[in-house]
Amino acid sequence: MNASTNIGGEACVVPARRGRAVRLNRRQSLKITNTHGHQVVDFWAFSAEDLSEFLSMEHLRATITSIFPKAGDDLVTNRRRPILHFSEDTSPGVHDTIMAACDDYRYGLLGCTEYHDNCTDNLHAAIRRLGLKLDETPSPFNLWMNIPVAEDGSTDWGEPVSKPGDHVVFRAEMDCIAVMSCCPQDILPINKGNPVEVHYEIIG
């Protein structure tokens, strides 16, 4: 068993600023807990059979006709098939589907002159640890990321409105690989300036 995977036991950790990938069999669920309440988790899911089929924010928004997925929704792939069912959400339901994952270029534009941990590299590193390789970085489902959208369409960078211990649960609708990255963003306020760890459990 992979050391970062825990089936039916106590929760595992996604360390601050790092990513983890887990395999889910169809009908298994993944519970992700915002341990401290203010951490954004960039989240991806890929078909275990073909990594070129993945949870797609563009296709999801078209399917649910909203930019805010909520518990009860099926989350679909770029082939418009459900890959996960969004089963539970104890938080106020403020998540983001429109912002790209952070990357080293982003931190360069924010003034960093040295390498900065980032969700894009966390995704690819987590997938590599499973012996796999990705060619692209799909748009993430940014759990607990608070991006207020004004009536004129402008956006802002808010702090999470979730509280410690809030959790989401996703049930696999196909065999898949789920990836979580504790966003290392410490310049914008999206993690209250203090990136920390979260916990997860595989259920079933």
Ligand SMILES: [Zn+2]
């Ligand atoms: Zn990030």
